[in-house]
Amino acid sequence: MVGVVLRNVTKRWGSFTGVHAVDLVIGDREFVVFLGPSGCGKTTTMRMIAGLEDPSDGEILIGDRVVNDLEPKDRDVAMVFQNYGLYPNLTVYENIRFPLKVRRVDASTHDARVRKAAAMVELGDLLHRRPKELSGGQRQRVALARAIVREPAVFLMDEPLSNLDAKLRVSTRAQIKNLQHELKVTTIYVTHDQIEAMTLADRVVVMNKGRFQQVGTPTEIYDRPANTFVAGFIGSPAMNLMDGAVAAGVFEAPGVRVPGLVGYPDGPATLGFRAEDAEVAAGPGGEIAAPVYSIELLGDATLVSVRVGPALVAARAPKTFRAEIGDPVSFRIGAAGCHVFDSASGERIEPAPAMASPGPARADLGSTMPIGATA
Template sequence: MAEIQLRNLSKRWGSFVGVDNFDLTIADREFLVLLGPSGCGKTTTMRMIAGLEQATGGDILIGGKRVNDLDPKDRDVAMVFQSYALYPNLDVYENIRFPLKVRRIDPATHRDRVMRAAEMVELTDFLHRRPAELSGGQRQRVALARAIVRQPNVFLMDEPLSNLDAKLRVSTRAQIKNLSHELKVTTIYVTHDQIEAMTLADRVVVMNKGVVQQVGTPTDIYDRPANVFVAGFIGSPAMNLMEGEIRGGVFEGARVRVPGLSAPDGRAVLGFRAEDAGPGAGSEITAPIYTLELLGDSTMVTVRAGGALVSVKAPKDFRAEIGESFSAHVPASICHVFDAATGARR
């Protein structure tokens, strides 16, 4: 069992709070993704779990055992970083085998274990090449195999795909997902790429400025963002957000009027996703077109409504001119309402 419990885990440097009271139980075999903008505390959280950074508050339990004071090597976690850190003078076989030697694991088992790990990441044809003779994606797979070969209880992966080009990133991402399914090892994966988070995770933790904003399945986070930060971070494009006032269930803001909301009176932020709205009847928003983007399967129409740019998905054959007036249908049923002062979902 490798359930991981983080209890009020914190990291401070002087008065600066890197990670603030992170409290979460990660289930045995769960694939958890830490997602957030640069500097939000993802890597610091991971490094505390690995034992590379000392927590200044709280506890870390792996399989029920408190590990705060254990050395990294005694925590039974394997890490994969964005820089592969392979040994340039060793071939692929020896690179994969390295952790077994360091851990003084019975040499009679090495060949089997290396071959099995190499097979999983499809490297059996490259075992006698040195890292310099491999592509970026192949090197990344050596790093993965080196983590797999140890058969750890926990995988920690810190942006393992960020050095790969877009195409390789997609195929290696699929491979990681498949591997995690096959190996059934508790995995914590750090990324600032929301597509990676949404495609890989059982649950996503969205962080900002050291503070956990929301924990949930990818669907939860997409469909019911807990606050304005999550709404504005998840989705491509992110959710449209407009400031205004609700009176008697009617939201009014610059160039927008949405009736039929069940939300209390007061200042509010109204959100909706471009793909949930469309041109035409209802005309809850009428504003001049700021830009039009042809996306192949659809046309994204962006209008300027007061201070906000608001995007609405239109059919692919939709045509109009920049500056022309555009009306969008934004029914109350697709809207999310957030508190204007706290940003929290209402």
């Protein structure tokens, strides 16, 4: 089994710390995506795994080996860069073959391995061309094939799709996911694009300011964000966030009143909900009522935005919904679709568990019986 382990890994440059004591265990054959805004430390973390940067503290293991002191060529990893890194004077065939020559792999195996890697990314009929004769998508596939031909223990991909147009991103994203499934190789992928992260990853590592904010499956991170940063970064559109206060199970802010938040402590709080968890209706009513700020036709739905205090709040309406800017609308938000965060720290707040009713358990209590109780 070949996984990757980070133990208390830190990277400092003088007084500036780019990565703060991160810990992570990546399983064999797992596809993990490092996600975050520019400058958050995700590429630095990958470069330390690759051996292109030395950690200031901590240990990095690939398989059962501590690799801190190993050269990049000795770590058995293959890296795909954002800028492709192709040799312009070499053909596609020779670009793919180059890692085999550098590593002095038996020359008799080169042709078969090059053609197999090229076929995996549908480049079999382009092997005679040079990079300048290829499209951006084709160049990226050459870079992928060059990594594949190595047959490494770990793939490292640093924003490989950022130079492609939207249509090519979709098709190349699907190709990368399928390749990882076929090759069954541990893969670490860096991106600032949350759609790439959500569609590709087995697990996502959300980073900000050199720290891990949350590690989990795409579903876990989308459904239960650990803090307001994750909530506001994941999703398209991002989760709506409004500052206010909870009192006796009711969240209130200027223009907002959401009841039913049972079990949450009283005090200042940030309320979050996703656009698809609200219903839009014309006219007043609901938990939020305000004039339309903007309206966007998305094809399968209509995104309606209103301004509530300083916050711009969006809800997803049916594609047939029509309104003009300035028209009164209302959003209905069920408590079940709400998330509550601490206003000061931004951390998620979980409601206190409901108290069991006093007295002996009875069969006719139905769903109110405590778990494990018998009639």
